[in-house]
Amino acid sequence: MATEDRTIDGFGQVSRTVGTVFRYLLLAATLIGIVALVILLLFVANDAIQPLTADPGWHLTFFATLVVPTLAVGGYLASRNQSAAAVGVGTIGLAVVTTMFAGGLSLIFVDIVDSITWAAAVLTLAVPTAAVVAIARVSNRSPLELLAVAVILYYVSLFGVPGPLRSVVGTGQLLPGVGSAVASIPVLPVDWMLLFATFTLPVAVVVRYYARQLVDDRTATAIVAVGLVAVAIAATAAPTAGITPVPATVLASVVLLPTMTYVTTTALSRPHDRVGLALPGAVFGGSLLGAVAVRTLGYAGPQAWVDWQFLTSAHSRNAIDAGLYPAIGGSILLMLTVAVLSFPLGVGAAIYLEEYAPDNKLTRLIDVNISNLAGVPSVVYGLLGLGVFVRYFGQPSGTVLVGGATLALLILPIVIISSREAIRSVPNELRQASYGMGATRWQTVKNVILPRSFSGVLTGTILALGRAIGETAPLIMIGAPDVLFSLPADLSSKVSAMPLQVFAWSSLYATPEFYQRAVPAGVVVLVSVLLSMNSVAIVLRNKFE
Amino acid sequence: MGTDDISAELTRNTKNAPPELLTRVFFFICAALSVVTTASIVVLLVSEAAKFFSVTAPLVGFAGETVSMVDFLTGTTWQVGSGEYGVLALVSATILITVGAGVISIPLGVATAIYLSEYASTRARSILKPALEVLAGIPTVVYGFFALIYITPAIQTLLPDTGTFNLAAASTVVGIMIIPMVASISEDAMSAVPDELKQAGYGMGATKFDVSTGIVVPAALSGIFSSFILALSRAIGETMAVTVAAGSQANFLPPWDPTSYLEGALPMTAAMIQLLLSDITGGGLAYRSLFAIGLTLFVLTLTMNIISDVITQRYREEY
Numbered sequence: 001m002a003t004e005d006r007t008i009d010g011f012g013q014v015s016r017t018v019g020t021v022f023r024y025l026l027l028a029a030t031l032i033g034i035v036a037l038v039i040l041l042l043f044v045a046n047d048a049i050q051p052l053t054a055d056p057g058w059h060l061t062f063f064a065t066l067v068v069p070t071l072a073v074g075g076y077l078a079s080r081n082q083s084a085a086a087v088g089v090g091t092i093g094l095a096v097v098t099t100m101f102a103g104g105l106s107l108i109f110v111d112i113v114d115s116i117t118w119a120a121a122v123l124t125l126a127v128p129t130a131a132v133v134a135i136a137r138v139s140n141r142s143p144l145e146l147l148a149v150a151v152i153l154y155y156v157s158l159f160g161v162p163g164p165l166r167s168v169v170g171t172g173q174l175l176p177g178v179g180s181a182v183a184s185i186p187v188l189p190v191d192w193m194l195l196f197a198t199f200t201l202p203v204a205v206v207v208r209y210y211a212r213q214l215v216d217d218r219t220a221t222a223i224v225a226v227g228l229v230a231v232a233i234a235a236t237a238a239p240t241a242g243i244t245p246v247p248a249t250v251l252a253s254v255v256l257l258p259t260m261t262y263v264t265t266t267a268l269s270r271p272h273d274r275v276g277l278a279l280p281g282a283v284f285g286g287s288l289l290g291a292v293a294v295r296t297l298g299y300a301g302p303q304a305w306v307d308w309q310f311l312t313s314a315h316s317r318n319a320i321d322a323g324l325y326p327a328i329g330g331s332i333l334l335m336l337t338v339a340v341l342s343f344p345l346g347v348g349a350a351i352y353l354e355e356y357a358p359d360n361k362l363t364r365l366i367d368v369n370i371s372n373l374a375g376v377p378s379v380v381y382g383l384l385g386l387g388v389f390v391r392y393f394g395q396p397s398g399t400v401l402v403g404g405a406t407l408a409l410l411i412l413p414i415v416i417i418s419s420r421e422a423i424r425s426v427p428n429e430l431r432q433a434s435y436g437m438g439a440t441r442w443q444t445v446k447n448v449i450l451p452r453s454f455s456g457v458l459t460g461t462i463l464a465l466g467r468a469i470g471e472t473a474p475l476i477m478i479g480a481p482d483v484l485f486s487l488p489a490d491l492s493s494k495v496s497a498m499p500l501q502v503f504a505w506s507s508l509y510a511t512p513e514f515y516q517r518a519v520p521a522g523v524v525v526l527v528s529v530l531l532s533m534n535s536v537a538i539v540l541r542n543k544f545e
Numbered sequence: 546m547g548t549d550d551i552s553a554e555l556t557r558n559t560k561n562a563p564p565e566l567l568t569r570v571f572f573f574i575c576a577a578l579s580v581v582t583t584a585s586i587v588v589l590l591v592s593e594a595a596k597f598f599s600v601t602a603p604l605v606g607f608a609g610e611t612v613s614m615v616d617f618l619t620g621t622t623w624q625v626g627s628g629e630y631g632v633l634a635l636v637s638a639t640i641l642i643t644v645g646a647g648v649i650s651i652p653l654g655v656a657t658a659i660y661l662s663e664y665a666s667t668r669a670r671s672i673l674k675p676a677l678e679v680l681a682g683i684p685t686v687v688y689g690f691f692a693l694i695y696i697t698p699a700i701q702t703l704l705p706d707t708g709t710f711n712l713a714a715a716s717t718v719v720g721i722m723i724i725p726m727v728a729s730i731s732e733d734a735m736s737a738v739p740d741e742l743k744q745a746g747y748g749m750g751a752t753k754f755d756v757s758t759g760i761v762v763p764a765a766l767s768g769i770f771s772s773f774i775l776a777l778s779r780a781i782g783e784t785m786a787v788t789v790a791a792g793s794q795a796n797f798l799p800p801w802d803p804t805s806y807l808e809g810a811l812p813m814t815a816a817m818i819q820l821l822l823s824d825i826t827g828g829g830l831a832y833r834s835l836f837a838i839g840l841t842l843f844v845l846t847l848t849m850n851i852i853s854d855v856i857t858q859r860y861r862e863e864y
Contacts, residue, residue, distance in 0.1 A: 019754040023664055029656030030665075033724040034676045037683065040691045143564045348575030356569055357576070368854070370579050375775065375850040376843065377782025379814050380586060383839045387589040409582055416579070435552045440559040442568040463682070470684030473784040473814070476821055499686045499785070506690050506789055508822075515694055523687050534682050538675045 088279025337404025346415030382477025397479030418460025645716025654727025689789025710792030710809030734768020
């Protein structure tokens with residue numbers, strides 16, 4: 001800036017001090033917020049886990065079995081082979097995230113949907129879908145005929161013959177629907193076998209699809225087959241370890257199957273990075289060894305408030321007995337409802353605006369409107385839920401459906417905006433090539449746009465779902481109860497949620513016991529769920545960008 | 546929008562084939578749903594709020610207890626129990642929190658944006674940007690708890706007069722929460738500054754400091770300002786953090802007096818939550834006051850969003 005005066009006696013001499021100071025000031029400013037949050041999170045984790053209440057021997061044992069080996073292996077990998085280190089971290093991350101996910105799913109299969117209902121629902125939808133796909137493959141029918149066939153097949157599958165048309169036709173029920181047929185089979189296989197057939201197998205198909213991208217067809221099939229056998233063994237062996245077969249099946253299918261497949265495919269397709277698998281080995285082996293060691297040596301662990309009891313019991317007036325179980329279940333159900341409602345609607349809107357919309361006033365109105373909706377405070381969405389869903393449509397207040405619909409409306413603009421970005425990043429050449437080959441618009445969307453932008457769309461949706469899980473205000477507005485002692489049984493029962501429970505503890509039960517125990521524990525659970533969702537989204541984005 | 550004329554030509558013959566028509570109509574309904582949402586928000590807020598004011602209640606054919614609009618807009622006492630609905634008591638708290646959050650988030654956010662767009666290496670960016678996203682992803686009720694349990698005691702050791710519920714702690718966490726918003730929007734604006742301008746600066750012998758403060762920031766000024774407005778509008782609508790940390794007693798505090806920050810008050814959003822939790826009867830005066838505050842909030846945030854839009858549209862430097 002002041003170079004003009006200096007040109008006379010020292011051209012090009014500029015003090016570096018200002019620039020250096022400025023640079024470090026900027027860095028400090030960038031870090032302040034992050035550091036503040038990390039400190040606060042450490043405080044709350046300390047309150048919830050209380051590491052200092054453990055015996056020194058406990059710390060020493062785990063330091064020796066877990067921390068030292070992990071640091072040694074991690075340091076070696078980070079300095080020698082970065083991509084192997086990434087494989088190691090990826091395996092650990094996959095195991096941790098899938099375990100969390102499996103925990104949520106087990107909760108659903110144990111307490112909300114029993115295996116028979118689930119199997120019946122899956123078959124009801126799968127049978128007609130398979131039939132329609134088969135017909136479309138074999139015969140060359142026009143779309144309208146196919147649609148008619150599909151409608152008939154789904155109708156028969158859902159309601160049987162003649163179903164609700166009974167009164168019109170005037171006969172009794174001749175054939176049951178697939179769902180009631182399954183339910184009426186006199187001798188049903190054991191419930192975990194039903195789950196194995198209708199839950200584990202679809203998971204295996206998805207896992208095999210991803211394995212196919214790294215190894216050849218036969219190897220992928222073999223890996224997944226071994227995984228399926230492992231799941232079956234886990235389910236049969238679980239009762240000996242005191243776990244019922246249903247959650248064991250879910251855990252094994254969601255954790256074991258993908259993690260095993262990831263490990264073996266990586267080991268086969270990237271021989272140089274095999275060494276990275278030592279890192280998860282060090283972490284999990286070390287934890288196991290440490291756990292065995294402290295038990296035999298008799299060292300007491302920390303008195304953490306986040307424990308099995310906290311995760312599996314309901315609220316109590318007594319802070320020590322209070323738990324988060326109904327709130328966890330409520331959050332999971334809400335998240336499923338929100339995902340089911342907002343994903344198709346949000347992606348559909350994004351596709352319309354990016355691929356179909358003509359450049360006219362209506363399009364611009366929708367465009368401006370969406371960006372403004374993203375700025376509407378969440379309480380106002382809560383008012384919308386209260387005024388429209390509860391008061392106008394007469395829905396009972398505080399149900400899963402009303403809460404899910406309100407939260408879905410809340411995150412819809414975010415889903416739309418991020419999906420639009422993902423769709424926009426699909427190169428135009430691909431579209432032109434597709435159109436040039438004579439594809440129609442829908443064919444282009446289905447075969448080119450959606451597959452290419454899927455990971456971006458998924459990232460945005462996961463982030464938006466994270467926002468939905470963290471929201472409290474709209475749930476309060478629609479009348480969700482502060483305290484719920486049981487899981488919601490279906491979509492029209494009252495729902496609580498993790499942030500709502502944390503709010504109830506920190507405002508309505510504002511005693512020091514709750515501040516020191518229940519609330520920090522709830523915060524730790526909530527924040528870990530959100531952080532793992534965020535990291536999944538970030539990994540997805542980095543991988544596919 | 547993403548299509549050009551050629552693709553329209555190429556797909557014209559198949560445009561109205563059944564699958565095409567069905568999918569197009571479905572996608573259009575999805576997009577139109579957003580307009581329906583806005584329309585229902587506006588209709589709901591206006592119609593319910595109209596039943597709250599004595600001026601407008603006859604217009605919608607509502608006969609019941611109402612409140613004078615002048616009292617609502619100029620009153621400084623908010624006492625639902627005794628029927629006093631002076632929204633200024635709530636607005637003053639909201640203003641204080643918004644200003645406090647702005648004082649924290651604006652300098653930090655802009656500095657972060659400059660660092661990320663001009664100084665940070667690719668590697669540093671790939672770590673810092675997700676970390677900032679996490680800052681915005683923590684649930685607000687958790688921030689409220691942090692403010693109440695950790696930040697308030699810290700403030701109390703410095704200033705012993707501070708109440709258990711106070712605006713200082715609430716504004717601090719709201720400020721931290723909106724840093725990522727200021728940073729990411731400002732950074733987008735800074736990255737959009739063409740490289741030629743910066744290179745011209747360097748070619749003239751300017752240092753990185755000169756280029757950052759003399760070229761990049763002025764060129765991106767409209768984007769930076771619109772980020773301020775959007776972030777402040779977010780702070781106004783922020784609910785759970787202030788509900789937990791700011792207090793539950795409506796209290797008119799002069800926004801120009803810094804000592805107000807040491808006291809507790811009831812911002813608009815927290816007042817709505819409080820009304821909801823206090824067993825109000827559907828359709829009663831308290832219930833309708835909810836929509837009057839909601840309307841005030843909606844109009845306020847909408848105006849700010851529109852202003853921010855206008856600033857980016859009108860004052861954007863075109864290159």
